[in-house]
Amino acid sequence: MASSLSFNALAVILALTLAAGVAGTLGGIVCENLDRDSCAFAVSSSGKRCVLEKQVKRSGEETYTCRRSGIEAGGLRDYIETDQCIKSCGVDRRTLGISSDALLEPRFAYQLCSSKCYGSCPNIVDLYFNLAAGEGVFLPQLCEAEREDTRRGMAEVRSSGMVAPGPIIYPVKFMAAPAMSPY
Numbered sequence: 001m002a003s004s005l006s007f008n009a010l011a012v013i014l015a016l017t018l019a020a021g022v023a024g025t026l027g028g029i030v031c032e033n034l035d036r037d038s039c040a041f042a043v044s045s046s047g048k049r050c051v052l053e054k055q056v057k058r059s060g061e062e063t064y065t066c067r068r069s070g071i072e073a074g075g076l077r078d079y080i081e082t083d084q085c086i087k088s089c090g091v092d093r094r095t096l097g098i099s100s101d102a103l104l105e106p107r108f109a110y111q112l113c114s115s116k117c118y119g120s121c122p123n124i125v126d127l128y129f130n131l132a133a134g135e136g137v138f139l140p141q142l143c144e145a146e147r148e149d150t151r152r153g154m155a156e157v158r159s160s161g162m163v164a165p166g167p168i169i170y171p172v173k174f175m176a177a178p179a180m181s182p183y
Helices: 002-023 084-090 104-111 123-135 141-150 151-162
Strands: 047-055 062-072
Touching: 084 104, 084 123, 104 123, 104 141, 123 141
Parallel strands: none
Antiparallel strands: 047 062
16 A cells, blocks of 8 residues: 555656646746747747847857747647657757748758658648748648659749749749749
8 A cells, every 4th residue: 555655646746747847937938038949949828939039249249049929829839849840840949030931942841741740740830831821832732742743842832932033123923933943
């Protein structure tokens, strides 16, 4: 009987320790309290995404600060992305700001659309889904094109208006994909 009581006490202690480790603080995740290595792809207790920013002092010294962005995280709160998803999706914890530019890199699009990322990492997929939508690209279609043919997927992103193939004075709404792909 004494051993089962000590087992129960150990289970309670373990549960409390895990709960404290996950919550981090009583108030949840505050972006401004996160360090450089946990900021990017984190979500605050208010449901806003955290972004890493770099400041350069007059002395030339670089400092990094984590700040809460105005971007909602699709219902997530108090979340720091897992190392497994960071690796599977090909993102970097030291990413500065939030940008759709990564979608133009074939290797990144391939990793984002992979089953290890797209099917398992909803926080990162939600972020890039919204970034792509802001550029007029529907991420599921991009990923379908990526699975079929990497060049076609990138041509669809370029033809959507995310990237112009060269200098354009006036924006052209219905531009065909370039005949020659640089990839």
